[in-house]
Structures are given as structure tokens and as C-alpha cells.
Amino acid sequence: MVQEVLAELQCQPGHIYVDGTVGLGGHAEAILLRSSPTGQVVGLDQDSAALQIAALRLLPYGPRVYLIHSCYTQLAEILQQRRIESVDGILLDLGISTEQLKSSGRGFSFKGKEPLDMRMNPDVQTTTAADLLNTEPEAQLSRMFWELGEERWARRIARNIVRARQQAPLITTNQLVEVILRSLPPKTGMKRIHPATRVFQALRIAVNQELEKISAFIPQAIKVLAPGGRLVIIDYHSLEDRIVKRAFIEAERAGSVRRRYKKPLIPGEAEVASNPSARSAKMRTVEKLPASPDKNLKTGSRR
Numbered sequence: 124m125v126q127e128v129l130a131e132l133q134c135q136p137g138h139i140y141v142d143g144t145v146g147l148g149g150h151a152e153a154i155l156l157r158s159s160p161t162g163q164v165v166g167l168d169q170d171s172a173a174l175q176i177a178a179l180r181l182l183p184y185g186p187r188v189y190l191i192h193s194c195y196t197q198l199a200e201i202l203q204q205r206r207i208e209s210v211d212g213i214l215l216d217l218g219i220s221t222e223q224l225k226s227s228g229r230g231f232s233f234k235g236k237e238p239l240d241m242r243m244n245p246d247v248q249t250t251t252a253a254d255l256l257n258t259e260p261e262a263q264l265s266r267m268f269w270e271l272g273e274e275r276w277a278r279r280i281a282r283n284i285v286r287a288r289q290q291a292p293l294i295t296t297n298q299l300v301e302v303i304l305r306s307l308p309p310k311t312g313m314k315r316i317h318p319a320t321r322v323f324q325a326l327r328i329a330v331n332q333e334l335e336k337i338s339a340f341i342p343q344a345i346k347v348l349a350p351g352g353r354l355v356i357i358d359y360h361s362l363e364d365r366i367v368k369r370a371f372i373e374a375e376r377a378g379s380v381r382r383r384y385k386k387p388l389i390p391g392e393a394e395v396a397s398n399p400s401a402r403s404a405k406m407r408t409v410e411k412l413p414a415s416p417d418k419n420l421k422t423g424s425r426r
């Protein structure tokens with residue numbers, strides 16, 4: 124949804140934008156091009172491998188780009204360190220990149236045999252997917268698969284995981300896939316998505332505490348936006364979308380922002396055809412109001 128993001132952010136020269144999930148740098152590069160020659164991007168990602176790829180891609184933009192290996196919940200602190208008091212636009216494109224899925228070697232994909240890790244930032248995170256699978260009580264696993272993955276067969280899968288781990292701990296992705304497939308009733312077969320998709324998604328969200336981070340991020344992002352600046356969030360999951368929607372409504376009621384539209388924007392057919400992973404994307408935007416209460420906070424030089 125690159126064109127939609129650019130339109131929503133109203134990219135202009137001289138402005139400062141934050142890409143809180145810079146990934147491989149696709150959106151960041153588009154923002155730099157659109158805000159040429161003097162727009163700047165502060166790009167964050169908690170995955171150092173992704174950030175290295177983004178750094179190479181964005182090298183030609185020199186000092187207009189500042190990349191930091193960090194979780195987006197650290198945004199306010201990072202801007203303070205850089206003496207940036209406010210920014211003109213912020214983007215979050217949640218979830219996981221196709222690169223992480225295919226070749227991180229950290230167990231995000233159910234295809235192949237990888238360690239059940241799933242930590243986005245192994246430097247600071249200690250709990251892996253294997254830790255959860257091998258230690259959480261059955262009821263907790265079942266709730267995780269149901270609530271974070273909307274997995275219909277959550278109970279059966281949790282029961283079989285506990286049985287399997289009594290024989291030997293689950294260590295690799297193919298072991299988990301095997302237990303999942305064994306747990307499904309006959310004829311569940313291959314549907315639109317692989318039968319392991321929902322459990323893998325639930326584990327990734329739990330390991331990385333993704334929902335908690337979105338909730339913590341939105342109020343601080345709104346605070347650091349300049350009046351008229353916009354916060355754009357693309358999410359891929361109904362739970363994420365519910366959190367974003369509610370936080371935006373709450374901020375609108377508090378008088379700090381205006382929602383740009385009530386229903387989320389979704390990608391067109393052509394984009395979904397060329398990039399099937401965009402099929403569940405939803406984009407929501409708020410604009411900081413000029414007379415918001417946050418305006419009474421510190422004002423002054425922006426850099």
C-alpha cells in the first residue's frame with residue numbers, strides 16, 4: 124500500500140518522518156523519494172538483519188536517513204536523544220517481512236526445519252517459542268492459539284503438544300507442524316492457508332508481545348506528532364486492528380487527533396494479486412489536531 128501511505132503522510136521536503144518498522148526499507152525509500160531533496164526518515168526495526176538490508180538500500184540517501192536497531196516503543200526516547208521535538212508523519216507496517224519468513228532461520232516459517240525461536244530481537248528477548256511450547260500449561264497454550272491465532276482446533280493442538288513434549292521437548296518447526304497436522308480431524312486438509320499458519324502466528328505474537336507493544340506505542344506516537352502530522356498504521360490481523368481502531372477512537376474523543384476515515388483502507392485487487400501477503404492488510408490514519416492538549420507540552424526548536 125505504498126501509494127496510499129505516501130498520500131496519507133503528505134510527504135514534503137524539509138519534513139521529518141518516522142518509519143517504526145523499516146523492514147527492508149521499501150516504504151522508507153518511497154518516503155525519501157517523495158520528500159526529496161531534504162525530507163528525512165528516522166527508521167526503526169528490532170530485527171538487526173532486516174536493518175542491515177535497509178541500510179544498504181538507503182545508503183544513497185546519506186544523512187537524510189537515520190536507522191536505529193530498536194523496538195518502536197522506544198520512539199519518544201530516541202527522538203529525545205536526537206533532539207527532535209516533533210515529527211511530521213509516522214508509519215507502522217506491522218508484522219513480519221517476507222525475508223524474515225523465508226530466510227531468518229528463526230522459525231517464523233512452517234516450511235522446513237528451523238529452531239522454534241521466533242524472537243524478533245534475540246539480543247534483548249529471552250523467551251523463545253520453544254520455551255512457551257515446552258513449559259506453558261495446556262490451557263494456556265490452547266487460549267494462546269485461540270485468542271492470538273483464532274485457531275479452531277486450539278484445544279486439540281494444545282493437548283497433543285503436551286503429550287508430545289512428555290516424550291521429548293519440541294525443538295524444531297517441523298516437529299510442531301507434525302503435531303498440528305496430527306491434531307486436525309480428517310478431511311480438514313489444505314484450505315486457503317496452510318493448517319499451521321494460525322498456530323505459528325499466535326506463537327510469534329506471544330513471543331514478541333506484539334499486541335502490548337502496539338497499545339504502548341500509539342499514545343506516545345501521537346504525542347510526538349507535530350500539529351497536522353499523521354500516524355499511519357497498517358495491520359494484518361483482527362486483534363491488531365481492534366487495538367489500533369480503539370486507540371484511535373479514544374484519542375479522537377480526547378481531542379488530540381481526527382480520524383481520517385472510519386473504515387480502514389484495504390489493498391486493491393491488483394496489489395493482492397501481485398503480493399498475496401497483503402490480502403489481510405488494513406490501513407488506518409489519524410491526524411494530529413492543531414489545538415490538541417499535547418500542544419501545551421514543550422514547544423520550540425524541532426531539531
Ligand SMILES: C[S@@+](CC[C@H](N)C(=O)[O-])C[C@H]1O[C@@H](n2cnc3c(N)ncnc32)[C@H](O)[C@@H]1O
Pocket residue numbers: 143144145146147148149150151167168169170173193194195196216217218219220243336
Ligand atoms: C511488514 S515488515 C515492514 C516492511 C517495510 N514496510 C518495508 O517496506 O520493507 C515489518 C517489520 O517490522 C519489524 N517489527 C515488528 N515489530 C517491531 C517492533 N516492535 N519494533 C520495531 N520493528 C518491528 C519487523 O522486524 C519487520 O522488519
